Amino acid sequence: MTVPVFEPWNDPEAKPLIQFQNVTKRFGVFTAIDDLSLDIYEREFFALLGPSGCGKTTMMRMLAGFETPTEGKIYLSSQDIAPVPPNKRLVNMMFQSYALFPHLSVWENIAFGLKRENRPKHDIAERVDEMLRLTRLEKFARRKPHQISGGQRQRVALARSLAKAPKLLLLDEPLGALDKKLRQDTQFELMDIQEKTGTTFVIVTHDQEEAMTVASRVAVMDNGKLVQVATPDRIYENPNSLYVADFIGDVNIIDGTASPSGQDQYSLAWKDGLAPLNVSSTQSFSEGQSCHLAIRPEKVTISAEEPTGADNAVPGRVLDIAYLGNISTYHVELPSGAVIKAQTANTRRIARRAFTWEDPVWLSWTATAGVLLAD
């Protein structure tokens, strides 16, 4: 038995839940969103990732109804949502500050949206209790927001925005206020709740690790445009631009000029006097085109002796060592003066470190280890 893979974005039949069609949003002369089109599917956990000011929060506020697009249309279940005010949308939002009502108890906060629908009392009570169970807050129902911890407040905010069973839940930096340890636990809890409720989640974050952990797809944004929309592993392993490669994770960038050397094979001239590098790429480059090789530090092997049979090998000298516990990052200076980072996993405890400062070493990597990117 095979579990069907969840990837509606590859299914031409699938109907998107949300469609941005050539949406532009301007504030005065400032363009926050620039002619952007995007489809988000039902049950997706979709992350909008980018530095502050890239427009990700504006996208979310347009979905919630607090901003209207200057141009273009946004559809929710094939319906233009521009004329629908925020209080009539089947969309709920979890605010970055949580925006818990300080004068109401946890229970009343969660019931707040339900009461607006004029539901019968016992229905509301039942639904609130269900939400309290889902977020493990039963014990705190009678407390006021200032009487609970930061992590509990975050869960109240989540419960409150999920209580009305929205078609779409927006999460604005939901874990930003939590410390690192709590954030990691909460990420899994969030994924768990998303799966249980089957709600479509759109999360806004500037934390790439968070986006990679929770999301089914990630949209990397810059200056009001989408740079790349793909699954986390594709974003990491196949960035489509220097911007994405650099924004996500740690990376070495080697500039050079490409020349084709076989089927999907290129040789990259990168420094005078050093052998050209062998790179495979499905994207085609013309003879003499300038380009960049992006290669992750963990894909670079460090060794004392010159490796045999490696596609690429360069000598260097250890400049710096960053010991991070689980891994160590070596900064190796090449004879040309360029510095390349290589990572090794510290799989053994109290092992003598193989290399130390000023040691001559060799770096090597395969032809498929890096991605060749055009300017």
Next chain:
Amino acid sequence: MRRVVLIAIPYLWLLALFLVPFAIVLKIALSDAAIARPPYIPQFDWASGIWAFLAQLDFENFVWLTEDDLYWKAYLSSLKIAAVSTAFTLLLGYPMAYGLARAPEEWRPTLIMLVILPFWTSFLIRVYAWMGILSNEGLLNQFLMTLGLIDSPFVILNTNTAVYIGIVYTYLPFMILPIYAALERLDGALIEAAEDLGCSRLQAFWLVTIPLSRAGIIAGCFLVFIPTLGEFVIPSLLGGSDTLMIGKVLWEEFFSNRDWPVASAVAVVLLLILIVPIVLFQRNQQKQQEAEQ
């Protein structure tokens, strides 16, 4: 629609009960006194039209203000009294604000409450309290004579001295609070840094504390100076017949002489004089707000 109503109600209220009345004052200031009801001409009359009406307005009352030396002396004396009492309030208020800001943290709310408490009690009563103290047979004179410091009582009540005391007393909280707010924010490490860099305590106070509390000092001075300029209750209860303050002159012009056009002209000129400190005050507040952001 809802937004329009929300804006319209306070807007119309202020237009009708603040701006329109002031326009009336301006108009009457340009009219002439008359033995009539109401006691001024011209009365607006639809029959003769607006231009005929406007043609009868003139600046006679303002000319009169410059001719009779009572008025310009009253303006000058008000300015002097306001300035001198502001200076005294600052001299008394700054050390108090400084003491409050340096007081142990658990005492501060109580001490601040003690500063604010008089503000909630009636202004009139606080001025009245001094009448019993400052009169010739009052407690202050009794006290000084018992000590044998003086033989015959000091005449304080019904002089400018009593007015100064009254103003300093009633406006002291307005001086203390903004200076306290500025001093409380002051980081104690700055003083330590100044001393570490070779300042004596006095130099540190002069070179660090005073400049950093400047905005509070300016705000406090304006909060005392501006209302004092038009003060009426204090000069009429504590001052004497020779105490000239423009608020009192306006009151008498209106209630005793029933000369409405001159009273209006006095008001217009007082307002023109006030515009300068008010604009300066606003600018100080704005600068402070910007600095905080």
Next chain:
Amino acid sequence: MTRLSWFNTVSLTLGFAFLYIPMIILVIYSFNESKLVTVWGGFSTKWYGELIHNEAFLKAAWVTLKVAAISSTIATVIGTMAAYVMVRGGRFLGRTLFSGMIYAPLVMPEVITGLSLLLLFIGIGLDRGVLTIVLAHTTFAMCYVSVVVSSRLVTFDRSLEEAALDLGCSQTDAFRLVTLPIIAPAVISGWLLAFTLSLDDLVLASFTAGPSATTLPIKIFSAVRLGVDPQINALSTIMIAIVTIGVITASLITKRQMVRQRQDEQNAERL
């Protein structure tokens, strides 16, 4: 710094002595048997007895309370609206004029405000009485209320209102259910300020009161103009006592709330 230096101790002691000794003397002499306010003639409460039977004062006190209650309530409603317009209203025609009119009465000498309102009431033929005092006090006090409330609204987290809209509230419901309860302390202190200002006001009331309605400050003023009067001391003592009790209670309540809030927060983090 845990201890006060002697300089600070001296300046605070002298300062508070200056602030409080006149009031303490006022209170002490309200219990003076002698008619002469400066000569101590033994303890007595007779001036309080006379005060209770002084019809004119009682009537004036009743008018004053009525005026203060009505004008501060209207001023709180309109002042809160004005504050909301100033902080959230966005742009509209004459916004500068509007905020100018809010701030101007705060710095305008009362004699001018009083004179201008009187001229207006005469101009439109409105008889002077309780109504005109209420109108005058409301105009004056709403500006104070709107300053107090708008300083609270400025720091109000807007996402709370957005959350209410997001959960299905209309604009009005969001204000009623979320904004108003949260800014309530500021609105209440605005009301208290308006009430005290109205109780305390002499100048505006003198201009706008007619023969049919006299307020307590007008009565006190005309009495003390003639000199010190032990009945006024008794009246002052009562007023000082009410204010003192009110202010102390209010500060105790806020202090207790702050302490409890701090404890709650500490407990919450320990869970």
